[in-house]
Amino acid sequence: MPEIYLKVDSAYPEDQGGGKARLDPETMLQLRVAPGDIVLIEGRRRTVAKVWRALVxxxxxxxxxxxxxxxxxxxxxxxxRIR
Incomplete structure (x- = not known):
């Protein structure tokens, strides 16, 4: 899976506590992931989240x-910034 760097923003109110990572379609294409896939998020520590498509x-x-x-x-x- 390719690495890219993204700027962290707050979750949509309806996503709080859901473990979702909202990404735009271009980023999903670059990462070769689809909604429902699990992605590794690396900041100072590592965690995972489920991919959902961001709003337009x-x-x-x-x-x-x-x-x-x-x-x-x-x-x-x-x-x-995370990768």
Missing amino acids: TDWNQGKIRIDNITRANAGVSIGD
């Missing part, structure tokens, strides 16, 4: 939306 307003922005639990598990904050 988030497309082509180079970001990943993850909830506070996933951010804590990865050791990252909003605005950090």
Whole structure:
């Protein structure tokens, strides 16, 4: 699986606590993943999340939306870069 770097943003309110990673279609294509796949998130620590497609307003922005639990598990904050 290729590596890319993404900027961390907060999860949509309905995704809180769900372990979802919202990605745009271009990023999913680059990573060769589809909705429902599990991805490894590497910040200061490693964790995993399930891929879901981001809303159109988030497309082509180079970001990943993850909830506070996933951010804590990865050791990252909003605005950090992860791979």
